[in-house]
Amino acid sequence: MGGGGPGYSGLAGNGGAVTVSGGALVATGGNAYDSESAAGASVGGSGGAYGDGGTGGTVSVSGGTLTATGGSANYWGGGAGVGGGGGNWGSGGDGATVTVTGGTLEATGGTSGNNYSGGAGIGGGGAGSTGGDGAVVTVSGGVLHAVGQGLAASIGAGAGASTSMAVGGSLTVSGTRDTGGSLSTPATGGAAASTPSTVAAAGLTYQQTVSTSGNPTTRIEYVVITGPATGTTVAVPTLSQWALLLLAGMVMALGLCIGRTNVHQSSH
Structure with missing residues (x-):
């Protein structure tokens, strides 16, 4: 969806604008089976073989369910679940601008045959050189669940076989976190910078869980609580x-x- 497919040339396609407000949408990026191609993102850019992967577009989820799984590469450059396509000899595509105000977004990066150039769940595509930069992610409702593959961040940069200079991007969550403490880092190296908003007056309450063992995982879920949220005054x-x-x-x-x-x- 968007650029989407695997790339065989130096010019990869970029993602467009995707809006999900209801129903259930399942998308999978194109796989790359040989050493001359790179995998595409599920929602976002296509793979680039000798050039860079395509960049992600704009994704908005306000209802329903979007399940996005990046394309897998037998050699280099897994695609992002939502964001950039993979790059083989080039760099991974950069991430998308993602906004979640309701519904559910499930995003999983694509794997790579060497297991160290996979795609981010939300963010950059993996590559044989440098992984793509992360996405700009804003969450104010619903559920977001992101899983990175092959050393990529759950929310952030794609993995690269060489020393990655990719930027993680940003993650902003509105409301009050009811589990206490500060907002956790979404993943390992290349993760998006976390910026919790202080909009307690809006009555938004969320839970965030993070795992960095195995494939990095970030889950943000808005919940209904019976008592006052952490940070409020009684x-x-x-x-x-x-x-x-x-x-x-x-x-x-x-x-x-x-x-x-x-x-x-x-x-x-």
């Missing part, structure tokens, strides 16, 4: 306020006693 009465409450209770009790006495006397 008002507790002061000592003087407690005294006033106690005095008000005593006055009410005294009033009830006087009322009962008057009723008793009037009945006689």
